[in-house]
Amino acid sequence: MTAFKTSLVWLAGITLLAQVAIAALPFSWFDDDDKMPTLAPMLEQSKPAVVNIATQSHVQVQDNPLLNDPFFRKFFNIPEQQSRQRTKQSLGSGVIFDAKEGLVLTNNHVIHRADEITVSLTDGRSFEAELVGSDPATDVALIKIPAEHLIALPLANSDKLRVGDFVVAIGNPFGLGQTVTSGIVSALGRSGLGIEGYENFIQTDASINPGNSGGALVNLRGELVGINTAIFSPGQKAGNIGIGFAIPSNMVKQITDQLLEYGEVRRAHLGVQMQDITADLAKAFNIKSAGGGVVTRIVKGSAADEAGLKVGDVVTAIDGQRTVNADSLRNTVGLLMVGETIELTIIRDGKETVLKATVKEAKKQVSQGDVHPKLSGATFGNIEEESPYFGKIKGVMIYSVKRGSAAELAGLRANDIITSVNKQTVENLESFKPLVLNNSKQLLLNITRNWQAMFLILR
DSSP, X not given: OOHHHHHHHHHHHHHHHXXXXXXXXXXXXBOTTTOOBOSHXXXXXXXXXXXXXXXXXXXEOOOOGGGGOHHHXXXXXXXXXXXXXXXXXXXXXXXXXXXXXXXXEXXXXXXTTOSEEEEEOTTSOEEEOEEEEEETTTTEXXXXXXXXXXXXXXXXXXXXXXXXXEEEEEEOGGGSOOEEEEEEEEEEEEOOSSSSSSOOEEEEOSOOOTTOTTOEEEOXXXXXXXXXXXXXXXXXXXXXXXXXXXXXXXXXXXXXXXXXXXXXXXXXXXXXXXXXXXXXHHHHTTOSOOOSEEEEEEOTTSHHHHHTOOTTOEEEEETTEEOOSHHHHHHHHHTSOTTOEEEEEEEETXXXXXXXXXXXXXXXXXXXXXXXXXXXXXXXXXXXXXXXXXXXXXSEXXXXXXTTSHHHHTTOOTTOEEEEETTEEOOSHHHHHHHHTTOOSOEEEEEEETTEEEEEXXX
């Protein structure tokens, strides 16, 4: 076959595929007036469900530490000063989730510490919103507006997404107003990025920029497949480079169900620590696939312990759904309702078996970014019973520290034990919180790390 004929066959094949794809679309791909391909019909239905969010908060202004010293003020005859505040404003996006109830989805970081939340609709109306609940670990928040005649986006099953599917991002980048960008799904199940506590991101090359946070990622049917939340950028001031992340709609739905019922997420706990299965470990444990996670530790009295799970077991699936790695198991369990019973498919001594486990509520933890900016990114809780520090040292344990966060830059590390704040003893989480709550001064932390005590100053 000549090159010319080959080109004609190739072109005919592409044309046929395009015609099949267009015929399968649930909306009119062509505008009736000029027969040009367009996404306008779908967007005309979807855009009214995406809102702009403006927040306002009052931040305590930190004075020179010398001005807080009574001796210094008396010596220089400086009168007692009143605390000063400055107003901080920010912009973001949201998605109408329930038109009848006026429920709007957004990111936790969009409304974080906001004193006022204003939601603006595409028809020009604006409303003051109230917070229903938020979950910093997944960066999902739910707010409510007293509006009528709203349009909500239908939820898609994000588990059915495939790499290469076309998607459209709708949001409010840089406060410009509602903006639409398009692209494809670049990857699925992104985790281990250190952006959030629970990660299972959709990666897309649809342009996402500051202000898009909380906005919609929709498929070509106009269904919500994700909430845009973050971008990967090589520099702090750099813009979009084609790597954006969205929280899958299925995860958002699970979080929203708990926020509506409890006002918070009551995170389930299996009670295991796991390690990803590599090719070498798969060979050592006599399993064919490198997917799943191997159990490295089990908390005594936990759901895993009661289910009969053992160190060395390889978990390959939960309720029949394949477990890709240790992070995916943690995400799946962390999004379950407390008291749910799950089936764990495991491989033990080369043989596959199924165990049933009833998940329990996770131990109470707190993200201290809500109470002091220098602790942002760190999650604290009471000292675990399985920790070597339990019963020997009083204080709070740092469970995790996000990469690049203020807490990490300040020198805090996972598994550190904080025993005092500004020379005041910390007994547990309850006594720790008021010591750092709205504390505008520097924090002097006494930390135990690997049985070595040290002081750390956070200015």
